Amino acid sequence: MSLLPVKIAGTGSFLPGPPVPNDRLEAVLGPLPDAPTKVKSFIDNLGPKMLDRGGVRTRHFAVDPETGDMTFNFSSLAEKAARNALEMAKMEPQQIDLLIISCPSYDQSTPPTSTLLQERLGIQNCAEMEIHSNCTGVGKGVQVAYDALRSGRYRTALVAYSQLSSIYLRSCYFNQSKMDKVHAALRWILADGAGALVLQAGENGSPGREIVGTFVESVGAGRPAGMVAGGAAADLMQSKHQIPELYNDGMHHLWQDFSAVNDNAAPLLLQGLCNFTKQLKIDPSTVDHYVVSIPTLQLYEDHIPAFLDRLGITRDKIKFRSGKIGYCGGAATLLHLDEMVRSGELKSGELAFVHAVESSKWMTAGFAVRW
Numbered sequence: 001m002s003l004l005p006v007k008i009a010g011t012g013s014f015l016p017g018p019p020v021p022n023d024r025l026e027a028v029l030g031p032l033p034d035a036p037t038k039v040k041s042f043i044d045n046l047g048p049k050m051l052d053r054g055g056v057r058t059r060h061f062a063v064d065p066e067t068g069d070m071t072f073n074f075s076s077l078a079e080k081a082a083r084n085a086l087e088m089a090k091m092e093p094q095q096i097d098l099l100i101i102s103c104p105s106y107d108q109s110t111p112p113t114s115t116l117l118q119e120r121l122g123i124q125n126c127a128e129m130e131i132h133s134n135c136t137g138v139g140k141g142v143q144v145a146y147d148a149l150r151s152g153r154y155r156t157a158l159v160a161y162s163q164l165s166s167i168y169l170r171s172c173y174f175n176q177s178k179m180d181k182v183h184a185a186l187r188w189i190l191a192d193g194a195g196a197l198v199l200q201a202g203e204n205g206s207p208g209r210e211i212v213g214t215f216v217e218s219v220g221a222g223r224p225a226g227m228v229a230g231g232a233a234a235d236l237m238q239s240k241h242q243i244p245e246l247y248n249d250g251m252h253h254l255w256q257d258f259s260a261v262n263d264n265a266a267p268l269l270l271q272g273l274c275n276f277t278k279q280l281k282i283d284p285s286t287v288d289h290y291v292v293s294i295p296t297l298q299l300y301e302d303h304i305p306a307f308l309d310r311l312g313i314t315r316d317k318i319k320f321r322s323g324k325i326g327y328c329g330g331a332a333t334l335l336h337l338d339e340m341v342r343s344g345e346l347k348s349g350e351l352a353f354v355h356a357v358e359s360s361k362w363m364t365a366g367f368a369v370r371w
Helices: 022-029 037-045 047-054 074-089 113-121 137-150 181-186 243-249 258-279 297-311 329-343
Strands: 006-014 098-103 127-132 156-164 192-201 210-218 227-229 254-256 289-292 351-358 363-370
Touching (some): 006 074, 006 329, 074 098, 074 156, 074 192, 074 329, 098 113, 113 127, 113 156, 127 137, 137 156, 137 210, 137 329, 137 351, 137 363, 210 258, 258 289, 258 297, 329 351
Parallel strands (some): 098 127, 098 156, 289 351
Antiparallel strands (some): 006 192
């Protein structure tokens, strides 16, 4: 069976609300008056320094600063990005055969968020799938769609990723008495946003924009998780330890092992890129753009020499791109790619590797496209 080429017909992204500068973070996410004294001291003394070193000047949150209410859920945020991608592709939602959404969480335990996005888009009939993942969700979604399209099972796919970090960051979410420094620091790094791709299979059509390969790899077996958020089945096994007890213990909080991320995330991202280029038999130095997940400028500066040396590239081929939008988790690479497409930075004939590392259980995933 001959395999069909798969092309990107459209890219789309969406950032909720106006840009939030560093001095407005607490006003939007809410103050933390009941946090432990050491956490408050950390916020007051080290917060400004960490924000400055992080290199993020503005970000977006799906939060009404007046009420503290969320302005979007996962499916409605993804809908905005999806419609922008469909508009670029000059397609109607009803033309989508396969719809895939990835999110770090979901709108409801059931029905799946994928069906809710389908309904929002007004698609009466399609195949749909939801992938529960964080930063590597885009690569996983594209791989599933790519394989399904080139085999001829479907002709057109929509792949979306929706990131609502603020769900975990608003002051109302915390049991503030159980907060630690990590919980506070995540409010300075994470942000909200969504991205989408429209993929199309076919033997004919305009040249370029062709997916040349995908990559998904998990190396987390035996490694402690680098990011955790409780509140699901594993925390509800005991009849005497349910939702009230989870809140009282602060087990629902989002937490990250910053030391492990600083030590492992960038090397794993680099190794994933090397494995990916080797799999495709592509000289890494010939890649025009590495569109990667890098949350802070400090992390970029600490590790960029290793990337330049091992990939044989210059800085202009792998940039820190989160300065104006913050780190939008799994949506980050799609947000960056869409901006590159619309600004003309990504030019016809250029090769881009769109790749992310996920610290939750140490994975990397991505795709390569010849524009």
